[in-house]
Amino acid sequence: METQVATKQEMFISTEAMRTHWQGHRSLTRRVIEAFPEDKLFDFSIGGMRPFSELVMEVIDIADRGMDGLASGTWEEVQSFDHNGNMPKTKEDMLKLWDNVTEKIDAQWPSISSAHFQKVQVAFGQYENANYATLLYFVDNEIHHRGQGYVYLRALGIEPPFFWER
């Protein structure tokens, strides 16, 4: 018995704590979207990068389709997360899409087992990884792009929300 415990994988974080952690990040990202002036959200950028609206739409789309893949156990093929012609026209519409995905995560997450998070699959028909690593990629990508949004806000003379407030 003692040996079994010693050799099995040790938990770093539980599935439920990970949901809470991600939703905390999503709450912060939502406030960063809100902090952008309407026009700058859609047209401001630095160094030839995408405007923050396009970074946010990538994050929304990955989380939305990602939850489908994780919860169903079947990953659809996705060639690109570009939003040609599919971009919301207003900040309000973007925030509605954001909130829909937030609800979807809370609704679908409890159906995903620990064993399923450990399973190696080919996410979006392209990225082979353990499902926990795929999910961490979603969160990390959100943090990455949000950090870029902080620079845009600073360059616009706007104080971003505190990073540590979730």
Add this chain to the structure above:
Amino acid sequence: METQVATKQEMFISTEAMRTHWQGHRSLTRRVIEAFPEDKLFDFSIGGMRPFSELVMEVIDIADRGMDGLASGTWEEVQSFDHNGNMPKTKEDMLKLWDNVTEKIDAQWPSISSAHFQKVQVAFGQYENANYATLLYFVDNEIHHRGQGYVYLRALGIEPPFFWER
């Protein structure tokens, strides 16, 4: 027995997988440091933000002292992660500090148990949280500041390393 399994916490990611995940991020951050021209690392910034060297030193210092706190179980009080007068003078010296911390993480990590990661402590004498959440904060803060480094590089006309390569 079935009930016990159903009610206990379900693992999202193991401690060993989390070490690998963090070190993957650290490998990418190291390449972002390397991508900066020597002078720009220390003096370029946007919107009144800190140069990338100062963001990196914060990340180094948090990981360094953070591992001390996590591995010893005793958190020292830290008032600030500012580096007045303590900044390396060259990129090479900064990368040496970086690599020392990378080795320290690999050396100390295996001594930290799952139970210790679940324990709530006051990190650095200020931040009360489960130790897993404190560690995730270190990683998230690194991703956040590295994302900002990507914008600095783009503004300098330099292509950053691919985000998905670890």
